[in-house]
Amino acid sequence: MAEHYGPIFKLNIFGDTHVIISTQKIAEDLMARRGAIYSDRGHLNMVHLVTGSGDLLASSSEGDYWRRGRRFSAAMLTPAKAAQWEPFQEQAAKRMVIDMVKSPSRYVYWFDRYATTVSLRECYGKILTTAEEEEHHTHKIAERMHNIERIATPGGYLVELIPAMMYIPECLAPFKQEAKALHLIESTYFRQLVQEARSKYEQNVQETPASFIRCFFEDPKWELTEPEVTYVLGTLYGGGSGTTANAMQSFILTMCHYPDWQAKLQKELDEVVGSSRIPSFEDISRLPLVRAVAKEVLRWRPVVPGNLPHRLTQDDEYEGYYIPKGAIVHGNQWAIHREEELYPDSENFNPSRFLEKGYPTYKEPLDTNPNIKRFSAFGFGRRICPGLETADRSLYIQIALLAWSCHITKKIDAFGKEIPVPWYDYTEGSNVMPKKFEFDLKPRSQERMELIRASLTKS
Numbered sequence: 208m209a210e211h212y213g214p215i216f217k218l219n220i221f222g223d224t225h226v227i228i229s230t231q232k233i234a235e236d237l238m239a240r241r242g243a244i245y246s247d248r249g250h251l252n253m254v255h256l257v258t259g260s261g262d263l264l265a266s267s268s269e270g271d272y273w274r275r276g277r278r279f280s281a282a283m284l285t286p287a288k289a290a291q292w293e294p295f296q297e298q299a300a301k302r303m304v305i306d307m308v309k310s311p312s313r314y315v316y317w318f319d320r321y322a323t324t325v326s327l328r329e330c331y332g333k334i335l336t337t338a339e340e341e342e343h344h345t346h347k348i349a350e351r352m353h354n355i356e357r358i359a360t361p362g363g364y365l366v367e368l369i370p371a372m373m374y375i376p377e378c379l380a381p382f383k384q385e386a387k388a389l390h391l392i393e394s395t396y397f398r399q400l401v402q403e404a405r406s407k408y409e410q411n412v413q414e415t416p417a418s419f420i421r422c423f424f425e426d427p428k429w430e431l432t433e434p435e436v437t438y439v440l441g442t443l444y445g446g447g448s449g450t451t452a453n454a455m456q457s458f459i460l461t462m463c464h465y466p467d468w469q470a471k472l473q474k475e476l477d478e479v480v481g482s483s484r485i486p487s488f489e490d491i492s493r494l495p496l497v498r499a500v501a502k503e504v505l506r507w508r509p510v511v512p513g514n515l516p517h518r519l520t521q522d523d524e525y526e527g528y529y530i531p532k533g534a535i536v537h538g539n540q541w542a543i544h545r546e547e548e549l550y551p552d553s554e555n556f557n558p559s560r561f562l563e564k565g566y567p568t569y570k571e572p573l574d575t576n577p578n579i580k581r582f583s584a585f586g587f588g589r590r591i592c593p594g595l596e597t598a599d600r601s602l603y604i605q606i607a608l609l610a611w612s613c614h615i616t617k618k619i620d621a622f623g624k625e626i627p628v629p630w631y632d633y634t635e636g637s638n639v640m641p642k643k644f645e646f647d648l649k650p651r652s653q654e655r656m657e658l659i660r661a662s663l664t665k666s
């Protein structure tokens with residue numbers, strides 16, 4: 208569409224103006240530089256009903272609740288604060304690798320479990336001790352995210368097209384009954400997590416581990432009520448769970464398609480880390496290819512290809528182009544990530560674009576670049592993903608450990624032929640992942656697996 212209509216164009220959908228932006232420059236000019244008027248969100252009646260009163264931070268209007276919730280989230284997720292979770296991320300990544308080797312076909316679960324255990328630890332200080340507990344919470348948050356995805360999908364509910372339906376009494380409106388049931392499930396779950404954390408905190412403050420909720424309990428400056436913080440944390444927990452896991456699924460898919468890049472990744476890890484110790488966060492500054500691969504996976508197969516829609520709060524004009532107040536503005540990541548001037552030969556997965564002089568996206572020094580700070584895969588302006596400092600660490604450590612210890616290939620069928628892996632067969636919705644595909648994953652050596660296992664039992 209962008210090729211046909213240009214880098215910015217308008218669509219009228221059932222009376223709403225939608226503006227589609229397909230270049231980095233326009234996205235930055237409008238959503239970042241004019242962020243004061245481009246940072247509201249569109250209102251979805253079903254999301255509003257399911258989350259109680261529009262309390263999901265990611266979908267809430269740019270009002271007082273969003274500002275306070277956003278301030279709290281940003282303070283919890285600064286680079287310095289993000290670093291404190293590295294030991295848990297390393298631990299969870301090692302467990303992911305060990306189980307992945309045992310059962311690669313359960314890859315979706317292993318990546319989801321990684322994200323769930325890390326998010327629960329960060330948000331609520333919660334440590335899961337049994338496999339049953341892990342399964343329970345991993346499924347619970349995955350199901351919740353699928354429900355939100357489903358109800359937020361355009362065209363799913365008539366009430367989004369005919370807002371007057373909101374006046375129909377609940378007993379005559381099945382959509383309201385469904386929303387109420389979903390609200391009860393998710394709000395009960397989020398509330399239980401907060402209550403459990405509070406009772407542990409009140410029983411023994413000294414023993415309560417660091418977490419976002421502990422910061423909330425200890426400091427009244429956040430000016431959030433407990434019901435509000437319950438949903439802010441619910442958003443961070445949910446936001447951190449699906450996205451990182453989806454990106455890791457795309458990483459596996461990419462390695463199946465590009466074995467040469469996997470070999471280069473393994474070479475970098477072998478040179479920097481060697482075979483007698485495990486990669487850790489301390490190595491990341493000397494692993495530019497690990498960072499470049501993570502960034503290129505997010506560029507090539509963005510997790511949120513259409514970004515989350517921003518809403519304009521007053522009439523605006525951009526280079527002679529009129530954009531009315533209330534317009535719903537889409538930063539089309541899929542197209543932005545395929546801008547040829549920025550990403551030459553953009554259909555090709557090529558981490559060199561961040562590592563070699565001559566590419567427009569090359570940047571020195573290579574001990575900190577490439578990185579994903581302010582990268583379009585995380586959105587734009589005041590609504591940019593607040594979780595990117597923990598997301599990048601999660602991607603780096605999982606990619607480093609997987610590539611150091613394992614070899615990922617396409618699967619071979621009973622006749623010795625490779626089972627093809629699709630280039631783009633993804634789920635629909637705002638937050639996408641590859642549909643289930645087959646691949647093979649083998650340890651590069653038993654010694655490396657043994658090192659991982661031994662380090663796990665030690666800590």
Ligand code: HEM
Pocket residue numbers: 264265266277280284442443444446447448450451454510511514515516517584585586587588589590591592593594595597598
């Ligand atoms: C690979 C991982 C991730 C990707 C690709 C991703 C991507 C995004 C994108 C595209 C947005 C919308 C930005 C916009 O509207 O312009 C967003 C918003 C958000 N993300 Fe992430 N995210 C990731 C991980 C995380 C993590 C780990 C957390 C929590 C710790 C998180 C929490 C949030 C929240 C709370 C919002 C809503 C912000 C707001 O509306 O003010 N995300 N994310």
